[in-house]
Amino acid sequence: MNSRFYLGLARDNIKKNARLFTPFILMNIGIVSLFFIMHTISRNPGLSTMSGGDSLKIILGFGNAVIGIFSTIFIFYTNSFLMKRRKKEMGLYNILGMEKKHLAVMLFIETFMISVLSIAIGVLIGSVFSKLMYMVLLKLLGFTGTFSFVIPMASILMTFFLFGCIFMAAASYNTWHIHLSRPIELIRGGNVGEREPKTKWLMTLVGVISLGAGYGIAVTVSNPLQAITMFFVAVILVMIGTYALFTAGSIALLKFLRSRKSFYYQSSHFISVSGMIYRMKQNAVGLANICILSTAVLVTLSTTVSLYLGLEESLDNQYPLDVVMYSHDNTSDPSSDIAGYVASVADEVGVKTMDAFGFSSVSTLAKRYSNGYEPISDGNFNDSNTLIIFVPVADLNQVIDSPIALAVDEVALFNTSGNLDLKTLTLGDQTFDVVREVETFGNFNQVDNPMFKELYVFVKDMAAIEEVYKTFTNEEFRGFDYQYMFDLEVPSPEFEKAIRSGLVNEPHITYMGSKAGMRENFFSTYGGFLFLGVFLGTLFMLATVMIIYYKQISEGFDDQSRFDIMQKVGLSKREIKRSIKSQIVMVFFLPLITAMIHIAFAFPVITKLLALFSFTNTALFILCTAVTLLVFAIIYFAVYNMTARAYYKIVNS
């Protein structure tokens, strides 16, 4: 047999199986171009010169790796599906006299043709779109100005290399698969009598427990720092739970339904219950995959979009004014030097500062009980603890209209999450009369941050604070912090640069943060996240579409004969269609519904994670999630409808 023969054979096979291969090739092209675009952008020299470019590079590099990994998984998954469907064809060739090694050569050539086609077109499309995507990214980053864009040779090479490897590995898998099977098995293909699945109680139990635990963690986690690690634990648990319940739980439930005779032996339940047992056995893993991917798409998109859209608000939460500086001094009043330093630098650069506001404070963590607080020594920030900040009342008086005078046993309060409405405040053993509660303190307003509770306690003077603090915490007093913030009349990067570089000579100034600097940082991080989120969302979406399509097709082939039998036994076409439709709808909307339930349970923990990014606008997050869900559901439904047509075509033929 010569090579021209193989080439022709491979080409004919691909043409003949267009229904199977076309979506596969389209998916490959999509994946390749996504990878290529991501790679060209992350390797673009322009990134290094951009401020915040380093964190962006890390995010994009991470994106590259994720896309690479998922590409491999998706290509393998689809490829193995194709092989399963083509068993009969292989068996026929085998029986007609082609040896397994000939089949192997044929399969390799097929894969080679598909891979060259996919990679070449993918890179081509990627090249066309990568510049556009790069501009979109720059726009997302809030970057204006021009940047040159080149397509690095390394990206082309890398794409060809990576996907070449993936496809060759897939081809090797196919060959190995053929090698293991006997022709008669191949000829029978998928038609070996499907066995009734066993009820796996243990796995069902594992599923219920892990899903419950995952949900439990997601709902109850209170500590934002813990939320990060616990979130991943919850994700893993929910994934295990999803797989276990889809595979074992569904069958256990259906078998239970079957055992209830009065329910089972009704014409509407009879066919669907037993049909579903069969369907779930074959499709559980695929459906669980769809479910997990859908959830991933939804979480990624809704959070990244929320973060990006809520960027200014998060910024305001963190920086009420343009610049904030801290100093610490354990011997004297630290307020004196910081304002002077700012003024001198401002003079030097020639900018004007305004709305300056500063206050001294000392803080400690405490736990709330009825109308007082108890000190805690080793607590973390979480929603059951409160940070108590003692401030001399003089610092409050500089920003309110009617000054307050306090006695030693009197306090004024500012609680960030809303008024406490207390007559007296008990701190450990000490009780104070609450003279007044204020709703703002300088530029701090009351916001509903679910994670950080802060209570400002205004006390007579610094000496009194020292006493109160020592009695309350039973710890040595280590001096006051001073926080100083101000706005700039016009934004001035030179000023910020100057003030930052001068800090080396001001040892007591411990920290300086600027809104402008932070904004750039936020933009490059959140913009990068959003970009990545959209990319991964697209990738996962592609995979979901592909899995749905192939599931429909295989369902169609399996149902063809059953459809026939039922008709002969006395079921009308309409009844059959209705029963099949209800099963198909159940099968395909189960993952979407489950994904939505996952999202609902993930909501509390994601809100807490977002709070870590100073994102507290829950309403915006709900809106973003709802919109993402809606868009996703519409696409999902459209894909379902399109593929359902392919299904009915097969069944009716």
Next chain:
Amino acid sequence: MSLLVVNNLKKIYTTRFGGNQVMALSNVTFSVEEGEYVAIMGESGSGKTTLLNILASLDKPTSGEVLLNGQSFNQIKESGLSAFRRQHLGFVFQDFNLLDNFSIRDNIFLPLVLAGKHYEAMNEKLMPIAKKLEIMDILDKFPYEVSGGQKQRAAVARALITDPKIVLADEPTGALDSKATDHLLHLFSKINNEGQTILMVTHSTRAASHAKRILFIKDGEVYHQLYRGGMSQDTLHQKISETLSVLTSEGGSHE
């Protein structure tokens, strides 16, 4: 009045693009009395399967009519056909046509469940039939767990459970070994002796020799028929073989 009357059935298939026409049945007329056991024989392509499909109301004739108990198939609406099939006809197929995902019991129940019967009532009906067909011990097994003969007996049980007017069997022994074939044919005779009307399409001489009357179809027409009368099975077998050889040797004379 005859139970089943077939009048001047004609069926012409037109190929997909309206090109060639194929005459599957040219003019078939016969009738079946209640309690009869009729075998229809003919070579491949003689129109047997087309005839059976029309009798099963799965296909419509180009002209002519079929009457069951005096009711013409042509008068039944499309929407009522499935229910009609379910209530009056029982089917046995060559390849059993059991559904993989149902146990044997549920496969047999299928037509009754569709008719909205209760479990207890169905079970009551099943028991005597299952006993008669010797499938009591496999009721809770699945089709892939039992032998071909057992599958075919389960299919017979499914056909009988609705008390059909007539059982239509399409090559019922075609996929069975000789032992299972004998067993099944024996059961068919037994059921027929209890009053069940059976119409069987086959090209197995052995299967046909169990029937009380044999119709031979050739080129879409009833060509000849044989009555068992007082003949022994071996004699009938002999007669059938002779008729068949005449049938084949005369090939083409009816063009």
